[in-house]
Amino acid sequence: MALRRVVDATLAAKVVLIEVVDWxxxxxxxxxxxxxxxxxxxxECGKLLMTDDEFLAQFESTTFPFExxxxxxxxxxxxxxxxxxxxxxxxxxxxxxxxxxxxxxQSKSKTQAGYHETMTQGWMRLVxxxxxxxxxxxxxxxxxxxxxxxxSPRALFLFYSRERLMSGQAKEQFVQPDLGPFxxxxxxxxxxxxxxxxxxx
Numbered sequence: 001m002a003l004r005r006v007v008d009a010t011l012a013a014k015v016v017l018i019e020v021v022d023w024x025x026x027x028x029x030x031x032x033x034x035x036x037x038x039x040x041x042x043x044e045c046g047k048l049l050m051t052d053d054e055f056l057a058q059f060e061s062t063t064f065p066f067e068x069x070x071x072x073x074x075x076x077x078x079x080x081x082x083x084x085x086x087x088x089x090x091x092x093x094x095x096x097x098x099x100x101x102x103x104x105x106q107s108k109s110k111t112q113a114g115y116h117e118t119m120t121q122g123w124m125r126l127v128x129x130x131x132x133x134x135x136x137x138x139x140x141x142x143x144x145x146x147x148x149x150x151x152s153p154r155a156l157f158l159f160y161s162r163e164r165l166m167s168g169q170a171k172e173q174f175v176q177p178d179l180g181p182f183x184x185x186x187x188x189x190x191x192x193x194x195x196x197x198x199x200x201x
Contacts, residue, residue, distance in 0.1 A: 052140050056080050060097055062104035069101070071153045076140035078127040083136055091124050118170035122156045125182045132185035 050058075058064035059077055077097065081090035099115050106114075130147050137143035144150065156165060159177035169175055 052076075052080055055140065059101060062101050064101070066105045069105075072144055072151065074098075074123060075127060075144055075150050078124050079131070079136075079140050079143050082124070082128055082131055087124070087128055090128075091121060094120055094124060114171070116171045118160075118165060118174050119156060121174045122159070122177075122182070123150075126150060126155065129183055129185050132187045 055064070055073075055076065059073070064073070078090070078094055081093045084090070085093060095115070095117070098120060102115055127150065130143075130150065134147065137146055149155070159179050159182060160170075161178050164170060164175065164178045167175075
């Protein structure tokens with residue numbers, strides 16, 4: 001249970017040693033502690049029985065049901081854009097899609113939080129890393145089910161203090177983490193891109 005103690009201490013102190021602790025195991029434990037790990041397949045946690053093409057088309061047309069739009073759906077969209085485009089282009093697609101979706105459904109939102117650039121790019125980096133390390137899955141739902149470490153919305157606090165991540169600057173533009181850098185994959189990741197490009201970030 002040493003890793004569990006690391007998780008508890010990390011969250012309490014807002015400090016994480018990414019180079020020492022396996023980031024994937026760490027995030028999986030956090031997700032499990034928050035009950036985001038779901039046994040079974042496409043019946044829980046806002047999963048809908050639709051193809052990836054149907055899901056992305058509904059997202060981009062802003063017709064995806066707002067009550068079903070949760071963190072899982074953000075990860076699915078990030079995965080699909082990263083499968084189709086180099087990193088920077090995928091971020092552009094994600095940014096455009098979220099802003100349009102938020103604009104269409106803002107009257108239904110309870111938080112009115114709006115688009116957050118650093119959160120979007122942070123999650124894109126974690127999904128990108130996971131793709132590089134483990135490769136693509138049969139579909140976006142299968143990818144998320146295989147990598148439940150991505151299901152904890154609090155995961156970015158492993159890299160950012162709350163003050164930095166929730167700042168106005170971080171909302172408007174991407175800011176680098178202040179607790180520790182994002183992990184980087186030694187694998188190139190070209191095998192899952194539809195086109196080649198500079199993917200450094």
